Amino acid sequence: MLLTILYIIGITAEAMTGAISAGKRKMDWFGVMFVASVAAIGGGTARDIILGHYPVGWIKHPEYIMITCIAGVFTTLIAPWVVRNQRLFIVLDSIGLVVFSIIGCRVAIDMGLPPLICVIAAIVTGIFGGLLRDLICRQTPLVLHKELYASVALFAAGLYLTLLCYGIEDSIAIIITLAGGFSLRMIALKFSWSLPVFHFEQEQTEQGTPTKGK
Amino acid sequence: MLLTILYIIGITAEAMTGAISAGKRKMDWFGVMFVASVAAIGGGTARDIILGHYPVGWIKHPEYIMITCIAGVFTTLIAPWVVRNQRLFIVLDSIGLVVFSIIGCRVAIDMGLPPLICVIAAIVTGIFGGLLRDLICRQTPLVLHKELYASVALFAAGLYLTLLCYGIEDSIAIIITLAGGFSLRMIALKFSWSLPVFHFEQEQTEQGTPTKGK
Amino acid sequence: MLLTILYIIGITAEAMTGAISAGKRKMDWFGVMFVASVAAIGGGTARDIILGHYPVGWIKHPEYIMITCIAGVFTTLIAPWVVRNQRLFIVLDSIGLVVFSIIGCRVAIDMGLPPLICVIAAIVTGIFGGLLRDLICRQTPLVLHKELYASVALFAAGLYLTLLCYGIEDSIAIIITLAGGFSLRMIALKFSWSLPVFHFEQEQTEQGTPTKGK
Numbered sequence: 001m002l003l004t005i006l007y008i009i010g011i012t013a014e015a016m017t018g019a020i021s022a023g024k025r026k027m028d029w030f031g032v033m034f035v036a037s038v039a040a041i042g043g044g045t046a047r048d049i050i051l052g053h054y055p056v057g058w059i060k061h062p063e064y065i066m067i068t069c070i071a072g073v074f075t076t077l078i079a080p081w082v083v084r085n086q087r088l089f090i091v092l093d094s095i096g097l098v099v100f101s102i103i104g105c106r107v108a109i110d111m112g113l114p115p116l117i118c119v120i121a122a123i124v125t126g127i128f129g130g131l132l133r134d135l136i137c138r139q140t141p142l143v144l145h146k147e148l149y150a151s152v153a154l155f156a157a158g159l160y161l162t163l164l165c166y167g168i169e170d171s172i173a174i175i176i177t178l179a180g181g182f183s184l185r186m187i188a189l190k191f192s193w194s195l196p197v198f199h200f201e202q203e204q205t206e207q208g209t210p211t212k213g214k
Numbered sequence: 215m216l217l218t219i220l221y222i223i224g225i226t227a228e229a230m231t232g233a234i235s236a237g238k239r240k241m242d243w244f245g246v247m248f249v250a251s252v253a254a255i256g257g258g259t260a261r262d263i264i265l266g267h268y269p270v271g272w273i274k275h276p277e278y279i280m281i282t283c284i285a286g287v288f289t290t291l292i293a294p295w296v297v298r299n300q301r302l303f304i305v306l307d308s309i310g311l312v313v314f315s316i317i318g319c320r321v322a323i324d325m326g327l328p329p330l331i332c333v334i335a336a337i338v339t340g341i342f343g344g345l346l347r348d349l350i351c352r353q354t355p356l357v358l359h360k361e362l363y364a365s366v367a368l369f370a371a372g373l374y375l376t377l378l379c380y381g382i383e384d385s386i387a388i389i390i391t392l393a394g395g396f397s398l399r400m401i402a403l404k405f406s407w408s409l410p411v412f413h414f415e416q417e418q419t420e421q422g423t424p425t426k427g428k
Numbered sequence: 429m430l431l432t433i434l435y436i437i438g439i440t441a442e443a444m445t446g447a448i449s450a451g452k453r454k455m456d457w458f459g460v461m462f463v464a465s466v467a468a469i470g471g472g473t474a475r476d477i478i479l480g481h482y483p484v485g486w487i488k489h490p491e492y493i494m495i496t497c498i499a500g501v502f503t504t505l506i507a508p509w510v511v512r513n514q515r516l517f518i519v520l521d522s523i524g525l526v527v528f529s530i531i532g533c534r535v536a537i538d539m540g541l542p543p544l545i546c547v548i549a550a551i552v553t554g555i556f557g558g559l560l561r562d563l564i565c566r567q568t569p570l571v572l573h574k575e576l577y578a579s580v581a582l583f584a585a586g587l588y589l590t591l592l593c594y595g596i597e598d599s600i601a602i603i604i605t606l607a608g609g610f611s612l613r614m615i616a617l618k619f620s621w622s623l624p625v626f627h628f629e630q631e632q633t634e635q636g637t638p639t640k641g642k
Contacts, residue, residue, distance in 0.1 A: 023628025025568055030578040032626050045478065050259065052268030054480030062544040076626040116276040131350075136559075138568055140239055140352055150244040198246050198290040200237025264473065266482030330490040345564075354453055354566055364458040412460050412504040414451025 010096025011040035015068040019075035021137045036072025043129035098181035101156040122157030148188035156181035224310025225254035229282040233289035235351045250286025257343035312395035315370040336371030362402035370395035438524025439468035443496040447503035449565045464500025471557035526609035529584040550585030576616035584609035
């Protein structure tokens with residue numbers, strides 16, 4: 001199916017971003033495979049654990065772990081090429097994001113959960129991989145303060161649910177959501193759209209002492 | 215019920231502390247809502263996942279997620295006021311801590327788990343929200359080296375279990391535990407009570423090389 | 429049983445490494461007990477949650493939590509002695525690593541999971557304790573860029589599975605795996621064996637801007 005092929009492209013792209021992050025922290029091959037796998041399938045794993053949806057995806061399909069480990073090690077060999085072709089990876093990563101969101105939404109729908117939880121499942125699937133990657137590599141999670149990333153997952157989930165709600169056939173809803181979500185992400189990147197940032201400087205950080213405010 | 219009202223006050227207060235932390239890291243609105251939600255309901259989620267108590271609380275009650283997201287975004291608008299009224303938030307947060315502990319204890323009791331696990335469930339519910347908030351915002355978790363925080367959760371859980379054990383009615387046990395736990399936290403803050411700190415400086419950190427000790 | 433005794437030695441050793449890490453971050457007694465417990469039983473907990481293997485080990489056996497808490501607090505009293513005898517702790521920790529791997533493997537086998545997942549269960553059990561300890565204490569996880577640590581878990585799991593596959597009796601397979609895994613770890617430490625490290629420096633980190641590569 002289209003969704004499976006795009007999913008494999010998505011986890012491969014995410015695994016490669018994970019490997020690059022691991023390389024910046026001078027990890028060994030095992031660390032590279034680990035961070036690559038976490039970046040690629042950590043989102044789906046977190047979703048399955050939170051929803052209590054067992055067995056977790058990659059336990060049913062261990063071949064996905066093989067793909068992410070191989071992609072991770074392979075990335076160490078072609079790192080300069082990966083960086084030169086960053087635009088390509090942003091495209092692949094964006095496809096992955098929308099595919100992850102649709103799959104996350106699908107899992108929650110199949111469990112009979114309410115729409116708000118389906119949307120949250122989509123967001124968790126889409127962003128937790130990158131979030132865990134950044135936590136392990138000790139960077140402030142990018143997904144929480146850069147570009148429209150989580151918002152794209154939110155939009156894709158909302159669009160997909162709305163289409164299903166109006167009785168559109170599943171495969172057509174998937175294609176429309178893919179096109180819509182991918183376009184939004186590309187447009188957001190092109191015009192550097194982002195959500196408003198909340199920047200708060202506290203003069204005095206002693207807890208328990210009231211401060212004068214800003 | 216009293217417990218539900220106090221729970222909603224507690225998650226709102228925790229969500230606001232999460233939003234302030236997110237603001238210190240210059241996160242966007244999505245990041246603010248995410249950290250606010252994690253701070254407020256991460257503890258209960260961690261407890262449910264560890265105990266295998268599905269479905270997780272907020273999946274049954276998605277309205278709690280709505281509350282934390284709204285509280286998070288609202289905090290960005292009134293941040294200076296929040297900081298000026300820090301004392302109020304410490305009071306609300308303390309109520310939340312005791313309520314979370316009682317609820318965590320209750321869940322474990324209803325699952326028929328032994329008392330030690332009930333106490334651990336209370337502590338996890340009480341502190342994991344703040345722990346995850348600090349990990350995501352890359353601060354050394356406050357709950358692990360400041361004031362009597364986890365100890366209050368421990369005390370509240372122990373008091374509640376003891377009261378139930380002596381056949382006190384549930385609603386009365388809850389009120390006594392709330393009063394006792396809240397008082398302990400307030401007294402601990404007033405007199406800056408804290409647990410002994412273990413401070414260890416290692417001269418030589420190379421693993422595998424025995425050092426001379428302190 | 430031999431495995432239970434070695435398991436208790438393993439969690440005690442891991443709890444002591446956790447307590448030392450907590451001491452470096454000036455945590456209070458609760459923090460020490462918490463990090464000690466996470467370091468010792470976090471790996472098994474993560475494995476059980478990922479596999480959906482409920483109840484989690486220490487909920488069935490709360491006495492393990494007692495052991496790790498006591499070991500943690502006790503370590504604060506004898507920290508200089510622990511550091512002087514670091515070699516001893518590396519030996520105990522290595523035994524723990526192999527025991528954790530065998531137990532992790534065993535759990536996955538008993539759930540009827542495929543070999544690759546058994547190996548991953550072994551690795552998760554072996555390394556997640558140390559990983560979580562380092563995340564909470566805000567250090568780049570040692571297990572991801574030092575020595576043959578995860579590789580020993582991988583080797584032990586592979587050896588154990590192979591032996592069982594050839595019809596070797598379980599208790600004999602355990603003893604051979606213990607000897608083999610422990611020897612590999614000791615040899616790796618003695619000769620400073622390690623996996624190749626992937627070190628990647630990116631000149632320009634702005635996302636979205638293609639760079640010239642290295």
